[in-house]
Amino acid sequence: MNDVRSTPHRWRSVLTLIVLAPLVGEFLLGNTPISDLGALLLFIPLYGCGALLVREAARHTGRGWPTMLLLGAAYGLFEEGPVDQMLWNPHYGGVPFGLVYAGTHVPLLGTSVALLQDVVSMHMIWSICVPIALVEAFGREPQRPWLGRIGLGVTGLVFAAGSLGLAALQYAYNDAFMASAGQWTVGAVLIVGLVAAAFLVGRSPGPRSLAAAPAPWRAGCAAFALTSAYWAGQELLRDHVPDWALALGWLLLAAAALVLGLRWSRGCDWGAEHRVAVAVGALLTYVWAGFPQAADSDAPFAVAVTGNAVFGAGALVLAWAAVRSVRRHRADERAGGQCRADGRA
Template sequence: MNPQQRNAIRLVVGLLIAALTVSVSFAVLTLVFRHDVLAHQHARHPGADPAALERTLWTRPIPLLAVAVLYIWVIRRLRAGAAGAYRRVRIVSAVGFIAVAYLFLTAEYPAWLRGLQGVQLALLALLIVAVNRPVMRSAFPAGPDERPRNRRAAWLLVLAAPLVAELSLGTIPLRTAWVLLVFAPMYGGGALFLREIVRRTGGGYANLLLMGVAYGIVEEGLVLQSLTSPHLYHAADWAPRLFGLNTDYTLLNLVYHAVFSLTIPVVLVELCFPAHGTRPYLRRGGLVATGVVALAGAAIVRLAVPPAEDPGYTMPLGAVLGFAAVALGVAVVALRVHPKPALPQRAPSPRPLALTTGAAALLFFGLAWPFGGARQPLFTHGSWALLPMAAATAVVVLLVYRMRRWSAGASWSREHLIAAVTGALVAHTVFGLLGQADGALDRGFLAALAVLTAALGVAALRRPTPVAA
């Protein structure tokens, strides 16, 4: 590398550090002077919901801060001459410029903060120019791509996890779809990281499901505090609380995260890349970076959601330690215990199997999910609520038992896996359409998504089974 190229890299690194400094300053100032920012926004939107404005205040600068923190890792790799880091700088500079330009043009912040945004825009514009100069490109010549050949699978999983877990159920309305940016690092990074460590230890789908339970305990118990909060999401009104635990909410979400936040996104991606099979998608450095992103994402959600949605509640220390211990124990079992093959049983043909998993998903949601935010007042705290919870648990246990026996048989095929996932996903979205959709736009979106999912599943069943490389 000649002196001109080294100087070009130093310039890019300097601009990255400057952009990082300004981004951190903007996020900190926004939160420190949040009352002034809220007053400015109230003046611009006098009819807006104050709680909604406060949630937006917490969530808008945080994704920018998270992206900026990634600069530290990119800078180290860029100085080492990694071509992958150079590509990431080109992408991040363009995406960052667009995001800051959007915030600047919406004028949602006081003039003195918009001045700081102007500095951000100028630095990012200079960065775009500096990183795309010929001398910079010559320092990282195009050559054999040394990144994992399955990087596309890794990125697809990062994208699929939050879309399946949140958007396709309708829990995030389309008008606030940008909130996915807040959840994406935790969902996407978490799903990819957990998939990697489970597959590296030789784990199968049962191990993925167990790891999904551990993930659910961390997200709901430690990050959102929703498993014990007496106020958040009205979860305490769903069923009797036992030992301070929101029982029905815990049952619903631990099963949901195990199936729809982790296992189904992993299965979908592995079906899209059948030649790669269950081998890892990432090298060691990528695995470490993904774990860091997942932890940072959890911290972002912890700082953004509970203070806005459940102000004043702090989970007792004993519950924190208990959830951490249980999550760790479940994760250890998921990584170290490999269930013996079940007694094989002939599986139903793909289409009846899709109907079976779809019916099971609808039945589970119908039994465990409280329509309208809480059960009817007459039954809110009565022990009757334990009956549908027991029935929902029986549905899960019976389906897992049957799926283990069906998948152990010689008749089980890739088409069966496609059908099982398609049925569960379509039912999942149909339930969101019936019980979660907020307005005609969201109902139309979820209806179209359910039809599209079914159509893609049918098309996948008609394609010949690919031969592994």
């Protein structure tokens, strides 16, 4: 394990991340109204500790964003599978998921391809990776771990206890629904496969390109455009195009993000400013996407809009502060004007 003793302000970073992850994943999106802010205490053990464990698993093993993205996808399947069983419950939360996602249901998977895509997108990007990137922007050594063995153990126990508690609550709330053994098996295989893939990813990102990376603002705009295209499809096209066409559109967006990410991140001067710009671009998508999401919730319209305005304003302030902080530290990324080959970044 990497040494954490000299990591400055690490406990402040830990506390910020475990609070920020559920604020972005639930409240900024509009799934949970501001009137239920007390539910944050229930979300912190799952969302917060989950994001922290993903981050620490990558940083302790000398890995970086490919590992965190794959672990974030595994987290999404874990939360919506074993914890609340939304992947398998056709009437989850009183919503007819079986009808909404029926067009891409695959019996062998025991769930819908489109639902899997939504779960992976939302949790991998916004519940896990965006909060991690934003919190790391405030540190001078973003690749250093924050927790030692005891901290990791406590975090793991809190995550496990929170997951079990929420699973019990969801089981009672959803009329004691229980997925079949086949569904549990497929879910476990997918989760374990993603975790294994995350640690098969090497520590080195490969050779750097001689070509320069795009300006950070361009990377941020690309992130905003791709993530906004995903949410626009969810909001505007779901009822008007074939379900498999929407699933194919997701694959095309994911492929575009992968190609751009691999190409740009190998650029000579890709660094912390670019990573923060990408996170900010995705964060701003949730700022606007939260309004239609909240409008479809059970909360009164005034409460929903007020919550979106408050959390959206907070997201804008956080984005500004993260960009400002990483610009102060950019000398560490570009020492002497040379490219910095950091395999974990």
